[in-house]
Amino acid sequence: MKQATEREQLTRTDEMPILLTEEARRFTEEVIKRSGERVDWCYQCGKCTAGCPVAFAMDMEPSRIMRLVQLGQGERVLKSKAIWLCVGCQTCTTRCPQEIDTAKVMDTLREMALEKGLATDKEVVTFFRSFLENIQRYGRVFEPTLVLQYNLRSGHLLQDADKGTLMLSKGKLPLRPSRNGAIVRRIFDALGGRKR
Amino acid sequence: MTAYAYFPGCSAHGTAKEYDRSTQSVCAKLGIELEEIPDWVCCGASPAHAVNHLLSLALVAKNLDLSPSDTIVTGCAACYNRFKTAVHALQHDRPLWEQVKQIVQPTKLNGRDFRVLHLLEVIHEFGLEGLKERVVKPLKGLKVACYYGCLLVRPPKVVGFDDPDNPKKMDELIAAIGAEPAEWEFKTECCGAFHAVPHPEIVLRLTSNILQAAKDAGADVVSVACPMCQINLDLRQLDIQKRHKVNFNMPVLYFTQLLGLALGINEGELGFDRLIVDPRPVLKDKGLI
Secondary structure (H helix, E strand, O other): OOOOOHHHHHHOHHHOOOOOOHHHHHHHHHHHHHHOOOHHHOOOOOHHHHHOOOHHHOOOOHHHHHHHHHOOOHHHHHOOOHHHHOOOOOHHHHHOOOOOOHHHHHHHHHHHHHHOOOOOOHHHHHHHHHHHHHHHHHOOOOHHHHHHHHHHHHOOOOOOHHHHHHHHHOOOOOOOOOOOHHHHHHHHHHHHHHOO | OOOEEEEOOHHHHOOOHHHHHHHHHHHHHHOOOEEEOOOOOOOOHHHHHHHOHHHHHHHHHHHHHHOOOOEEEEOOHHHHHHHHHHHHHHHHOHHHHHHHHHHHOOOOOOOOOOEEEEHHHHHHHHOHHHHHHHOOOOOOOOEEEEOOOOOOOOOHHHHOOOOOOOOOHHHHHHHHOOOEEOOOOOOOOOOOHHHHOOOHHHHHHHHHHHHHHHHHOOOOEEEEOOHHHHHHHHOOHHHHHHHHOOOOOOOEEEHHHHHHHHOOOOHHHHOHHHOOOOOHHHHHHOOOO
16 A cells, blocks of 8 residues: 555554454454545444434444444454345435445445355345346346346245236336346446456 | 436336326426437446445446436436436546446547436426416315435435435425425435335335325325335335235325326326326315316
8 A cells, every 4th residue: 555544544553442453453444445434433423323214123223333343343244134224325424423424334344245255134135136137137127027036036935926916907017128138247247256 | 408318217117107108298398308318227226336336336337328418317316316426426536437437438428527417306497487387287285295215315415406304396396386295304214215125024114104204294195206215105005004004095196297287288198097006086086187
């Protein structure tokens, strides 16, 4: 690293009141670097948690995740369900007094959890994977096969089965998929190993 | 006036056909010209940015490259947010954008300065007075709870749409067509978005709260500007009834359907029959259809 950035100085263990192991420090730094967000600036005011619409369903709330990231508790954070329950509504990002883009930190944590094979929420991971495969195939979302694939993979075979007929009768399901899959596949191919 | 490049979004051809159709009718009526981006592809929605930042930017960049105009309009709050985020990166993070270009290999992106608008903004810019003048059937007596959701208004630094806590643009359009916007506090509360598939119980809880607030505010209908919000608030009323034994029977219309009605566009083009909770009884009751 060419620049000894302000960020690096601030996350050095000798300037922190709590001593972190080398591994813990590396995790904190990786999250800060990849997200571009100063997680180390969080002072636990709790506004992110107070405004989070899904905090009620989380195993650890957003402010706690921020604290655990500061403390380098990688495995606990990456194995949490909470990072997958975050719906990306951006309320935390909008309200953070330290201007940390908390929702973006959640994106980074999900990316890291997948890379390390630590993702725990089977439903959300299955849905995301089915969605991204769907657009690689057709270019645009084709709801009928997306729902079918999700149901098959997640084992929730009959989820929303009662709505299919209604949606069809209301003309709310497309009958033919788009044919722009190749355009999207080229983008995934160019991303190479990053493909999910 | 030059045409806006129109990005319909994937739902426009499926669950939200009535949004697309009423959008086209209303814009035609107002003389707002829309030109669909040829061969547009999915913006990646939540699943792309949730697991791969570069992918989410690349999918939007591809659409920008295909766009016939530098001013892009979409009716979907989620697509709007993705486009805004990508254009923000294009304007503020050159190194990141260079990586995106490597992936997309654009042919027509250089030197272009994009402006991304939600359809609400386009009609708002068209002018409230102009809209009022064209109203043939004021929606008198109809109380409307305007629901904006998350992605239209947040984060304000990136989208710059309106006041993130108390947006007014849709309320002003609704007032211009003679209806009464409801005062309520759930305008920008989250509907649960994609959790409708992986964790439907979350969506049921959040949408119940929103619908209850609309009802408490005395609203006859809810007006939305996003296909995801619409289907969560409308379709999920079936599950709320089944599991929580509460029947809101609250019609959830696209704002373009209400505008279209006031502008005298015929009912068939507006697709009221496609909505799950039928809005026609209340519209009939108010003498509007």
